[in-house]
Amino acid sequence: MRFFHYLLIVPVCLAGWSLPASAKAPKPNIVFILVDDMGWGDLGCFYQNDRHKERKPVLTTPNLDKMGKEGIQLRRHYSGAPVCAPSRASLFSGVHQGNARVVRDNTFDMPLENSHTLASVLKQAGYSTALIGKWGLGGGRESGGGPDESTAFPTKRGFDYFFGYLDHIAGHRHYPANDPAAGPRGITAIWDNDKIITKDCDKAYSTDLLTARAKKWIVDHEKEDPGKPFFLALTYIAPHAALKVPTKAYPSGGGLKGGVQWIGEPGRIINTASGEIDSFIYPRYKRQDWPEFAKRHATMIGRIDEGVGDILHLLKDLKIDKNTLVVFASDNGPHNEGSFYKFVQNPSFFRSYGPFDGIKRDMWEGGMRVPALVRWPAAIPAGQVSQNPGQFHDWMATFAEVAGVPVPARTDGTSLIPTLTGHGERQEPGIVYFEYNYGGKTPAYADFADEHKNAIRGQQQAVYIGKYIGVRTGIKNQSDDFQIFDTEKDPQETNNLATSLPNASKLQQEMKDKVLRVRRVYDYNNTVRGNLVHRPYDNELVPGVEAPDAKPGLAFALIDSKPAPWVPRAPKGTKTESVNGLVFPASLASDKKGFSGEWSGLIRIPKDGDYKFFVKTDANSGSKAFVRLHGKDGMALVDADFAYTPGEEVDSSAAMGTDECKPAKTGMTPVHLKAGLHPITIGYVHGAGESAPVLDFSWKGPQIKKALVPADAFFQVSAHQNR
Template identity: 50%
Template sequence: MSENKATSLFMKLRTLALSLLLAAGHLASAAEKPNILLVLVDDMGWGDLNINVPATCADGTVRPPAISTPSLARMARQGVQLRRHYTAAPVCAPARASLFSGTHQGHSEVIRNNSFDAALENSHTLASVLREAGYATALIGKWGIGGGMESGGTPTTAAAWPTLRGFDYFFGYNNHLAGHRHYAKEESNADPETGMNAIWDGDKLITPDLDTCYSTDLFTARGKKWIADHVKAQPEKPFFLALTLIAPHARLAIPSAPYPAGGGLKGGVQWLGKPGRMINTATGDWDSYIYPEYRNNPAWKKYAEKRFGSGARQAIQSAQRHATMITRVDDAMGDLMQLLRDLKIDKNTFVVFTSDNGPHNEPGAVWGFKDHPAPAQNPAFFRSYGPMDGIKRDLWEGGLRVPCLVYAPGFIKQNHNSDFPSQFHDWMATFADLAGMPKPMRCDGVSLLPTLQGNDAAQKDGVVYSEYNFGGGMAQYQDYAENKRGRARGEQQAIVFRADDGRYLKAIRTNIKSADDDFEVYDVAADSHETTNIAHQFPGIQDKLKAAVLHTRRAYDYTRDPAAGRRNNSCGGFRHYDMTPVPADAPGETRPGLAMRRLSATCPWVPEFDSLPAAAQAATSTVADPAAEQLPAGSITEYKGFINLPADGNHWHFYLTLSNVPGTKAYIKLHNFQLVDADFNYTPGSTVNESSAINTDEAIADKTGKKGIPLKAGKHAITITVVQGPSAPGSFKLEWNRGPQGGHQTPVTTVPAAAYSH
């Protein structure tokens, strides 16, 4: 088939898919779809938001000073504060990978644990889902998950350039390390591939034109320009803008001038687009302006002398810069909110503000300030970790819990605080819900709209899960609980679960040496410092938790090719629970066959069936053998129940083949983890195995998909969802075999009907 004919067929199928969803009453009209503005900052702690600074310190220490964030405080009053929102990982690249892919770290196919310099897998993203829903999409700021070394990556060498992951437009840093530079032109080069700190406008390298352009101002001005231009050119088309600022991370760099008065269309930062003066704040000396309220502040001096003694001067010096960086972000948010009002779209725009992880204590010691060396940012000065313990790279609350504000007066409750535990992958489900689309089955999240609308009773519980490995120990800040000061990190794992009494509890284990290591359990709502381990209150909880994490995640199955000439910094390291056999369920008495639900509809991806609007009306029946079923053309079918494995095996393999009908695709989950992904980029008629590296940039046929899945004998919960293409009916075939076990490997056979029950 020619490329033009193939493209034409794809567009017809896409149009048909969307029209069928519309016919099913699912796709919202353009007028009903809100614009979506996602603002992600870098390393801003929960306690850096002044509305989170406690009035008194329970442990008797001096109350830390507050950073001025009036615009964010106003946003909280006019919207919702998610006070127990978790990042996916306590460090940059993995957190962003999970945010944009809609998967937690146990399912991230490439960028997991502590990996950098790898390309985000080619699958559904926030941008691709919203683009399918009719949105214009843009990313302005730091990407950092495009591939190439962290000191490289161009439009032609980065496998996951933003426009290859669903974005129509990109402006900013692709590579990770250059994204630490707040003045791209003036600061030392972090990108030998281009010879400069590469900021891209589309495919054009514009760093030489960026004299004295401070990152927060530059990205905000460009974001404002993009929004205004889009609303003028296509007022009927909703937009999704991911504005990913790099403050307050990296070198403690500060602006060159005060923030311009006003905001919106006429005031605030403005994009001028003139080489040498690209924005209106590109004046004065770079890295020179500290906000007046932070200069010579006697209250700060008194506080610092009592708290830091002889180190007070350096602590104040760093704190002035840190506070300036955050107040600058606050000014930018006020500017953006004014723009929405000026354009009269504030009532139809859904705004999310959050941070990629907890506060850092890093780079001042590495790069210093412009003209002299200085200590790293000290998160203890402002208690940037809030009433918690932990910072960046810790799975304790201070490293994982991040500030999160939502403003959407036309859609959510105002002046509302929610303690419902949520995580980054929930945004894909939420944004799909806003756009009137079902969420992809691959997405680990749940829509947060019920919580945001104040309807907690209707809120579905989500999955809050994280795994991360980093050496060394925790900081030894005096307001940490004694059981955290200097505590070893190592391999860490955490999961939130709901107790029988309705409390959401957190289970965590650190410095893991064995899959049998026990979890500690904390009621973080009452014990935010995580001092009192209450695991003993729940008999049998350890076996349940160890099974729960194995039922939630997949072992990493991605091999980086050294021949690709890129730094092998993926997360292929062994975790002690990777090869632990996943336990079977104990469902009690079951009946033969699988429970089946079906709707006459189709979708651009394999949806989670319950997120379809008519799911509640779909009748449930029993199917003895799903592989013997004929799938009607233009249908979505879900099979649910158990699959009985006849024997233990360290390398169980599964193979799925669908009919060669355009638009046909499927997704299979075992328990709550991905088993087979035949969705994104699937070629109808082909066979896909259980490898979780199928859509990665360097999947190597003879290395990936070979690990298999360690499974115990018995009944395992299974969900199979098939989207049958609209042009013809079809069927599917699921096969399995047990890989090498004691030198023996079973042949590949079709899963028999007798293996299924419900």
């Protein structure tokens, strides 16, 4: 039986969180390689190789192209946002920007909320975890955090080890010991866990430094704990701003004995930390009659390409490459910046945005659609190309599945395993959603459509429904219409279908309703920087749904007869039984051993207005709950899951688990709901102990004093439309 077939049918094991003893294949190692501001069009096998045929300026990525041939090319994969901080927050937290609690818009160096992360989920699944590269989500103070004051330092968000750039602005310095200092310490901090080792990094070029450290970490892990799976997030700072290049050519070979190597000596920390700083341009580019910025951009991407090839070579040398899942992606579209350096990038030279319009900070495809490759020889058939839409928050669900653990109810994502393993026709659709605000305009590059040149950015929003994406920019009111595009047929988004589709008005309303149902109003107030994100539709009432076949009660699904360490999402197709409201089936009402379950159905909101909701579980260790409105990727309503104290009441604050906030101002905003029926999902874990299961779910609203939600407020439908 092929391994990927096994993954698709393996039952989730909640006790001990291990795969069944009958499983022949171990959990895969996972390496997620994230680059900074590399455009979809910068990747050879996506776009640049075709330019070569047209005799246009071309940059090459042979190692990445090979990776794409050996696995799958995700040609319709989207970042979390069109700029780095919120995009990375969505990736690591597993939620789209509508449910992000702290990092939205340009909230750089704000503390990622204290909840599930890719690292914490995989650590719970038995993985060693490391982040090597750029973080930018640590908190503290902008451009000056540290492990003591940064409440979201990587080792506080599930990573066993951290090496690299904590602060956002430090990530512009490709020679941390030699470039102008970034931050109040008078130094560009390179952290080795809790120590700054910048002075040891003389002449060390960022891409080489991070590649060498990643290689050393993998080698050390395999020596010290062979057989234990690992998760490595390798987050390069290239090819972002400050177009700086290496000191010398990439060392020959690769892997254990070749390529870049970690020396560890002060002043010679890696084997390429010598020669002239910022001097090496690849010969294939140096001889071209190109602007200097173009040669530098191409060299930066070439260095990433060689670094990725070096990592893959190492995995083969260690004989672990077949069961190592490697993902390569960029955090957003290409940039047009220069930072502190004299050279400024122009993404139109190589058409880094590919066949699309838009760049970093644009809601057009070029700002959000990113190069994405996945290689895993044990499970992913080679030579695949997928056009299935997916987004950064899908990786948490995907990695949970490959690690043999349930998908946390907290994530908005959908597992991409069907697509990755060659069964894209079975892929359950997920949500692709964006919201972002930034001043200025889309650049007027010659190859952009006229209607996109100098287009106002401002408040921007995008959402997929079926095959169509809705985009609106410069939003003033919730009533503003979406432009609607079929991006598979019209990648440049020049044919607005908002009035020509047969069901255009219906689809327009669906999009306007959808974007209210999938988000929480931003409600985080920082002690230093205040409240930074406001939307013109924040005060709108969230509409309900039509359900003519609704009948009293809820559907209850027993996910497992054991307690899970987090609230799990019920897998599609889980058997349910009808219950009279939010009550336990008779077989579980007196349970003392623990279990994991989920109620689904509809809740009737009696009047338009502002509501607050409250959850309290029994006091057994491990009991917890999570409530969501409008489906598995809809509004996160009440989080009594991560770091929850059993037996305590929590409310529907949109700022649960946030740090460095103003408690008297954070999480105070109620939920704005229209009267009617709203899909609801209530996940619950009953910890083993003396108490029988208890889950109190209360509300407070217009003419409603705080009270338990009555049984007659719950309804169920045969189609389970909230799934």
